[in-house]
Amino acid sequence: MVSKNVQDLMEKMTIQEKIGQLIQLSADFFQGDNVAITGPLKEAHLGEAALYSAGSVLGISGAQTVRKVQKNYLKHSRLGIPLLFMADVVHGYKTIFPIPLALGASFDPQVMKTASVTAAKESAAGGVHVTFAPMVDLVRDPRWGRVMESTGEDPYLNSVMAKAAVTGFQGTLPLDQNHIAACVKHFAAYGAPEAGREYNTVDISEWRFREQYLPAYAAAIEAQALLVMTSFNTLFGVPATVNQHLMRDILRDELQFHGVLISDWDAIGEIIHHGVAGDLQHAADLALKAGVDIDMMSFAYAKYLAKAASLDPQIEQLINESAQRILILKEQLGLFTDPYRGLSTERETEATLTTENLDAAQVAAEQSMVLLKNSHHTLPLNTATAISLVGPVADTGDILGSWSWQGDPDQTETIADALAKQFSNFTVMPGTQYHHVQFSKLNDAVNASRQQETIVAVLGLPASESGEATSMTDITLPAEQLTLLRGLAQLNKPLVTIVITGRPLDLTEVDALSDAVLLAWFPGSRGGAAIANVLSGRVDPSGRLPMTFPRNIGQVPIYYNAYNTGRPISGTPADDENKYLSKYIDAANSPLYPFGFGLSYGDFTITDWTLSQHNVTPDQPLTIQATIHNSADHAGTTVVQLYTHQQVGETVQPVKQLQAFKKVSLGADQTQTITLTVPYDQLSTIHSDLHRSTDQGDYTVMLGFDSTCTASQPFTVAHQ
Numbered sequence: 276m277v278s279k280n281v282q283d284l285m286e287k288m289t290i291q292e293k294i295g296q297l298i299q300l301s302a303d304f305f306q307g308d309n310v311a312i313t314g315p316l317k318e319a320h321l322g323e324a325a326l327y328s329a330g331s332v333l334g335i336s337g338a339q340t341v342r343k344v345q346k347n348y349l350k351h352s353r354l355g356i357p358l359l360f361m362a363d364v365v366h367g368y369k370t371i372f373p374i375p376l377a378l379g380a381s382f383d384p385q386v387m388k389t390a391s392v393t394a395a396k397e398s399a400a401g402g403v404h405v406t407f408a409p410m411v412d413l414v415r416d417p418r419w420g421r422v423m424e425s426t427g428e429d430p431y432l433n434s435v436m437a438k439a440a441v442t443g444f445q446g447t448l449p450l451d452q453n454h455i456a457a458c459v460k461h462f463a464a465y466g467a468p469e470a471g472r473e474y475n476t477v478d479i480s481e482w483r484f485r486e487q488y489l490p491a492y493a494a495a496i497e498a499q500a501l502l503v504m505t506s507f508n509t510l511f512g513v514p515a516t517v518n519q520h521l522m523r524d525i526l527r528d529e530l531q532f533h534g535v536l537i538s539d540w541d542a543i544g545e546i547i548h549h550g551v552a553g554d555l556q557h558a559a560d561l562a563l564k565a566g567v568d569i570d571m572m573s574f575a576y577a578k579y580l581a582k583a584a585s586l587d588p589q590i591e592q593l594i595n596e597s598a599q600r601i602l603i604l605k606e607q608l609g610l611f612t613d614p615y616r617g618l619s620t621e622r623e624t625e626a627t628l629t630t631e632n633l634d635a636a637q638v639a640a641e642q643s644m645v646l647l648k649n650s651h652h653t654l655p656l657n658t659a660t661a662i663s664l665v666g667p668v669a670d671t672g673d674i675l676g677s678w679s680w681q682g683d684p685d686q687t688e689t690i691a692d693a694l695a696k697q698f699s700n701f702t703v704m705p706g707t708q709y710h711h712v713q714f715s716k717l718n719d720a721v722n723a724s725r726q727q728e729t730i731v732a733v734l735g736l737p738a739s740e741s742g743e744a745t746s747m748t749d750i751t752l753p754a755e756q757l758t759l760l761r762g763l764a765q766l767n768k769p770l771v772t773i774v775i776t777g778r779p780l781d782l783t784e785v786d787a788l789s790d791a792v793l794l795a796w797f798p799g800s801r802g803g804a805a806i807a808n809v810l811s812g813r814v815d816p817s818g819r820l821p822m823t824f825p826r827n828i829g830q831v832p833i834y835y836n837a838y839n840t841g842r843p844i845s846g847t848p849a850d851d852e853n854k855y856l857s858k859y860i861d862a863a864n865s866p867l868y869p870f871g872f873g874l875s876y877g878d879f880t881i882t883d884w885t886l887s888q889h890n891v892t893p894d895q896p897l898t899i900q901a902t903i904h905n906s907a908d909h910a911g912t913t914v915v916q917l918y919t920h921q922q923v924g925e926t927v928q929p930v931k932q933l934q935a936f937k938k939v940s941l942g943a944d945q946t947q948t949i950t951l952t953v954p955y956d957q958l959s960t961i962h963s964d965l966h967r968s969t970d971q972g973d974y975t976v977m978l979g980f981d982s983t984c985t986a987s988q989p990f991t992v993a994h995q
């Protein structure tokens with residue numbers, strides 16, 4: 276339903292003013308004094324009119340700044356249509372939460388929701404109206420730096436987290452002033468670039484796309500995400516940004532998305548490089564026809580739509596449709612009522628970096644850390660233990676991760692400082708930088724460790740080697756860090772390695788050299804305190820892997836929900852007798868650490884589990900009751916995971932697919948019974964005709980603590 280306000284505006288607006296709404300400019304166009312003469316406007320060959328008719332800006336925030344820019348903009352707006360402020364608020368604004376891949380590792384949608392609620396409150400107080408998040412691209416290749424922005428390799432986990440993020444950012448519609456509009460991205464399948472190389476070709480079948488990659492976008496749209504962003508990549512042979520099948524048939528018609536579709540940065544301009552547009556005018560025409568409402572920084576719309584509209588009524592109609600969607604979005608944000616959305620420096624101060632927000636970031640970090648190895652119960656450490664803290668990440672605030680532009684590493688407590696609050700006897704000596712080493716310093720670190728009982732090495736990569744445009748061919752730790760670790764291992768002392776990373780790494784040697792391995796990701800503003808709490812045992816590590824960790828890069832892509840192939844291995848010694856199987860001659864098929872894996876300080880078993888009935892129908896979901904026991908003498912947390920397998924399908928079926936999970940915390944020797952349900956529709960799969968439906972037949976349900984679980988029971992599915 277279009278409001279009278281929007282209808283009136285549409286009637287009053289000139290075609291140029293409507294086109295203006297379709298243009299998004301970056302912050303530098305609106306800040307600084309000489310934008311119109313020598314600055315970006317001139318470089319873009321745009322007049323000042325383009326500046327004050329542009330519908331939105333990206334990358335500006337701060338209550339005072341936004342007020343100033345909005346006020347000046349409105350002075351130049353004939354009809355008083357407010358400017359829309361968008362920004363990348365991905366895993367926090369001022370209070371930085373762990374990266375989204377870590378939030379996925381929490382296996383707790385409430386953790387994701389809290390992170391998004393907090394980010395929305397802080398950024399809304401900073402004048403942000405729309406966030407370019409959540410990124411829900413499914414990822415299976417750690418060579419791609421943007422895996423840090425995703426919640427991993429699984430369609431179900433990604434869908435659950437996508438819904439939690441959108442609901443957190445937006446709250447319940449209509450948006451109140453503590454919430455912001457979510458822009459789900461990147462539509463679509465940007466996470467599948469060939470060879471993990473950034474911006475590279477994506478070429479997957481529509482069958483696989485619908486089965487694995489589409490669900491999380493659909494979940495975000497079902498959760499009423501108000502915007503979608505197009506992706507840079509091609510899909511089905513056509514660049515996504517001008518792909519009518521993807522944007523009209525699938526996004527608008529099938530998923531019933533009626534919100535605003537924005538291009539990624541200069542993605543319209545890049546259609547020329549893709550070789551699908553001869554020039555920028557052609558690209559503008561293709562993008563508008565695909566339904567792209569806002570052109571982010573290619574200037575194609577600014578330069579060519581007015582003339583195109585004068586020649587073609589269809590173009591004018593499309594411009595009207597896009598302009599109307601953008602005005603509706605501004606109305607949903609309440610901008611016509613209050614273009615400043617209650618902005619004030621007092622509110623901004625009160626809302627940001629509060630103890631409550633920082634505590635929430637700490638809990639998120641504690642919930643997302645993954646204990647990958649813990650031989651001889653090396654962890655937790657007694658706080659009286661004499662520790663030698665070493666490694667390039669031990670004493671730096673560079674633990675916020677990529678897309679944390681409002682965070683401040685210099686104001687972020689280091690892991691060393693956080694440990695000092697709990698451990699009374701430890702030395703700190705980095706021993707090496709990320710990629711450079713002075714052997715005298717390395718030897719000093721090793722020698723200092725001789726005097727201590729336990730060694731804690733904090734290794735990893737800087738935030739600058741994670742995120743956009745950071746693809747890597749080698750996912751082992753830098754040689755300098757491995758040299759340090761080898762030296763430390765020769766001391767034959769308990770060796771704990773903490774890994775700070777935004778992607779799965781090849782930790783094969785780290786695992787072999789260490790007694791304990793704790794994956795801390797980029798843990799955010801309170802990451803140090805969270806790590807200290809896990810090391811001391813105040814908190815039980817309960818994160819589980821949202822992405823498979825390979826033994827080496829040669830196994831990639833490697834993921835748990837793979838297809839059986841015609842020559843599967845059996846996982847028994849018989850495999851060695853048969854050369855002609857789907858395997859390698861130089862490595863195992865299995866990963867170093869599988870999807871869903873993680874250890875706890877507790878000792879959990881599933882003592883009993885039953886199906887409420889063995890026949891699933893549209894009216895009878897699969898329902899499992901399971902009794903979990905913690906036999907340890909202290910509390911712990913685990914994640915119970917439910918997988919299913921369809922024995923026979925019209926197309927190949929994954930050997931197992933995650934369908935439900937539940938985080939369970941139990942005290943020493945405590946037992947709890949939980950219920951997990953899987954609705955009939957959730958068992959649906961994509962058929963060769965590309966339609967999704969649930970097949971009748973025999974299935975298996977598996978229950979356990981990671982994707983290698985084997986305990987199974989049969990069930991059947993019937994259409995009634």
Ligand code: GLC
Pocket residue numbers: 333363407460539540743
């Ligand atoms: C970048 C990213 C996108 C981001 C946008 C605006 O190129 O691909 O995720 O939201 O530009 O910063």
